[in-house]
Amino acid sequence: MNNASPSFSELINRRNELLAPCFAQDWPNVPTERAEGVYLYDNDGKRYLDFLSGFGACNLGHNHPVVLNAAREQMERMVHAPIGVSTPESALRLAWELGKIAPGEIDMFFFGNSGGEAIDGAVKLARYVTGRPGIIAFIGGFHGRTMGATALTTSKAIYRTGHRPLLPEIYFARFPYLFRSSKKTPKECIQESLEEIDYIFEYLISPKEVAAILVEPVQGEGGYVIPPFGFLPAIQEICNQHGILLILDEVQTGFGRTGEIFAADTFNIIPDILCLAKGIANGFPLGAIAAPKELMIKWGGTSHGTTFGGNPISCAAALATIEVLQNGDILKNSRQHGEFLLNRLRRLKGKCAIVGDVRGIGLMVAVEFIQPGTSNKPNPEAVKRILQYALEAGLILYPCGHWSQTIRLIPPLIITNEQLEEGLTIFEQAVLRV
Numbered sequence: 001m002n003n004a005s006p007s008f009s010e011l012i013n014r015r016n017e018l019l020a021p022c023f024a025q026d027w028p029n030v031p032t033e034r035a036e037g038v039y040l041y042d043n044d045g046k047r048y049l050d051f052l053s054g055f056g057a058c059n060l061g062h063n064h065p066v067v068l069n070a071a072r073e074q075m076e077r078m079v080h081a082p083i084g085v086s087t088p089e090s091a092l093r094l095a096w097e098l099g100k101i102a103p104g105e106i107d108m109f110f111f112g113n114s115g116g117e118a119i120d121g122a123v124k125l126a127r128y129v130t131g132r133p134g135i136i137a138f139i140g141g142f143h144g145r146t147m148g149a150t151a152l153t154t155s156k157a158i159y160r161t162g163h164r165p166l167l168p169e170i171y172f173a174r175f176p177y178l179f180r181s182s183k184k185t186p187k188e189c190i191q192e193s194l195e196e197i198d199y200i201f202e203y204l205i206s207p208k209e210v211a212a213i214l215v216e217p218v219q220g221e222g223g224y225v226i227p228p229f230g231f232l233p234a235i236q237e238i239c240n241q242h243g244i245l246l247i248l249d250e251v252q253t254g255f256g257r258t259g260e261i262f263a264a265d266t267f268n269i270i271p272d273i274l275c276l277a278k279g280i281a282n283g284f285p286l287g288a289i290a291a292p293k294e295l296m297i298k299w300g301g302t303s304h305g306t307t308f309g310g311n312p313i314s315c316a317a318a319l320a321t322i323e324v325l326q327n328g329d330i331l332k333n334s335r336q337h338g339e340f341l342l343n344r345l346r347r348l349k350g351k352c353a354i355v356g357d358v359r360g361i362g363l364m365v366a367v368e369f370i371q372p373g374t375s376n377k378p379n380p381e382a383v384k385r386i387l388q389y390a391l392e393a394g395l396i397l398y399p400c401g402h403w404s405q406t407i408r409l410i411p412p413l414i415i416t417n418e419q420l421e422e423g424l425t426i427f428e429q430a431v432l433r434v
């Protein structure tokens, strides 16, 4: 038997034997050798424009030099320092800095490793401090793959299939999705969702037994569904009225994606608990549960914990990420590039019967595809072909939505006009070809 270590190309060919199918059969599985800025490079040296930003984690682009330097400097000093046994400076400093930019009174933090973990922890926190069991989430939401987050996720039934029994005492209401609603106006669409929450309170669980309402400010995996503006403040009002905690899942929307550091600012709401991950450390694994001191302080003793969470290198990377986000034109870029994309894509809609809807906020933009001649019959086949054409032309895109009928366009926020034009042109050509 030949025990020599195989080359990268040989390993790629054996991907299906080495990686679990849920990894190996995902899209597009580029054999990436390195990444820089808005580009990925494969093992043949082919360059790809990354309009997915590493699943939305690299808002500042891959290997941002300021973030890398901060991480490198921290790595030389200390790689691992579990919080509790140690108190690493970078975690403390990160809590200090996050407290300055977080919405409302949020000033206390638990650090984990990922978004799903942050969601699980937030639910534990809400149940612990309220002594109530119920959680209300929204149809079409995506909150991660851990057991708790899976129980709260309904963007596709497949994420739940085979994993039951899931967490009990979770109830779902409709998310206002104007393009797919039978209601004609944003106001009616909001009202429909609020009535479902009333219905849950009336028939299924008293609001006195509900610990939290969990919501993504913009549904991500569920299809880049932007709720009409009055929706989130109305949810906050319901929470205030019944002593229910509002958990905002900003795992995908946070750190500049919607044009402000947090979507809470974009939508003018103040959550009780904020869940963060992805863009927080620009590619280094880190998640956070954030809440005001008066709430978090009640989560005492060893009621929650972690070995790797708040890793010193990830925290140093997060500090650098926040510094870069705050100084310079990143947020302005997010808004301006988002507007530019939306305008161009709306023109494409005018020319193309398969483009059903174009929507976006900041640089969180999506195009929903439909069967020609219908008002909104999903067209995932067209999406597959567009993704393939774009990939061949060197553009990485990723679908979302219940039927995978929508394509999200989320390039790094540092993208230049020329790079944006390059990616957009490939996308337009792919759509027109299909």
Ligand SMILES: Cc1ncc(COP(=O)(O)O)c(C=O)c1O
Binding pocket: 055, 113, 114, 115, 116, 117, 119, 142, 143, 144, 145, 216, 220, 221, 249, 250, 251, 252, 253, 277, 278
């Ligand atoms: C809104 C939202 N919440 C939670 C998660 C889960 O994050 P992670 O994959 O880091 O566990 C995701 C991941 O896509 C997400 O988009």
